[in-house]
Amino acid sequence: MIRLSKSSIGIKEKLAVRKVLDHEYLGMGKEVxxxxxKLRNFFKREVVCVSSGTSALQIAIQSCNFKKNSEIILPAITYIASYQAIIANDCKPIPCDVNKNTMLLDTQKLIKQISKKTVAIMPVHFAGSAANIDIIYKIxxxxxxxxxxxAAHSFGSYHKNKLVGSFGDISCFSFDGIKNxxxxEGGCIVSNDNRIIEESKDARLLGVVKDSNQRYIQKRTYEFDVKKIGWRYHMQNLNAAIGIEQLKKIKKIRSKRQKLCILYDSLLIKLKDIKIFNRDYNKILPHIYVIKLNKKIDRNEVRNKMHKKGIxxxxxxxxxxxxxxSYRYLKKREIDLTESTILYKSILTLPLHCDLNANNIKYIVKSLKESIS
Ligand SMILES: Cc1ncc(COP(=O)(O)O)c(C=O)c1O
Structure with a gap:
């Protein structure tokens, strides 16, 4: 079976995990x-590592200290994690339509959703692209x-000549099993706002003030204070050890995923019932490869046929x-989600991961061609 997505783990990651196991210090310590x-050197900004992309988002929002029922606008099409992180903070997620050509927030419609209660925008860099980010920051x-x-999808992506996460307000990344x-499992918060960084560090360790500094040197704080609600959302050494090795391969990973997407584009552009998204694969590090099917095509049927062909x-x-x-967040509110509704019916994600080769992509495209005709 050609998997949709997967981790690509080499000997270096295995040895790094082995080393942590041998040392028998599995929690948060030196590796974290x-x-x-290493991430701070990568982004040239402060970084807080946590247990997942979802906890990164949740803690980042918490550190902003928004009032209860504050509104945060985000794309209607994103993983439910983005929404749950907002809801967990007693804030109100306001879905906004996406642009049909990019699947990123529609910035015209975004402006219409801004109210007196709006405190933040949560753009989602869908499939690795942050193409609308300059306009978002202007708004x-x-x-x-x-x-x-x-930024769960966009670790290692560039926007123009800037690395995603190296500019802007707060960026949250995911390092789950299938991410770039x-x-x-893991995630991180990146920001140049020191208060956000310090509050996030405490929030990941049950709110224990400055416990991170002790954990880094394999100690714990016993005489501590707690000022705010906190969670057990820290990263563990075992996970960090894998991340350190993966980060060393970032250039290879970027180039491999870009090449696979460029090949997909070049083959799929010839299929008349398929529409590809126009993404700049020389800049972004693509996380998923999504296409649009002609609306007369039965997507379920295509998916079943592809499955039978081992894809x-x-x-x-x-x-x-x-x-x-969504009911409790959408009632009494007029939100135009036309494009998200149309897109949802026709989008299909094809396999993308570092263990695929050109022949796999050709086979997938050939199988898709047979499955839609
Ligand atoms: C857009 C988006 N946001 C947030 C997340 C959450 O990341 P994690 O799975 O690490 O919690 C994901 C994970 O798939 C995602 O795709």
Missing amino acids: RDFEI ANKYKLRVIED ITCG ETGIHYKPFDKLSI
């Missing part, structure tokens, strides 16, 4: 600190909003307004 330092500056970038680089496919993502939980 080393990974944070945020104008309306004095914070920007919490859900993986820790097994996994996916759908990224079901829009928020199609989930039962």
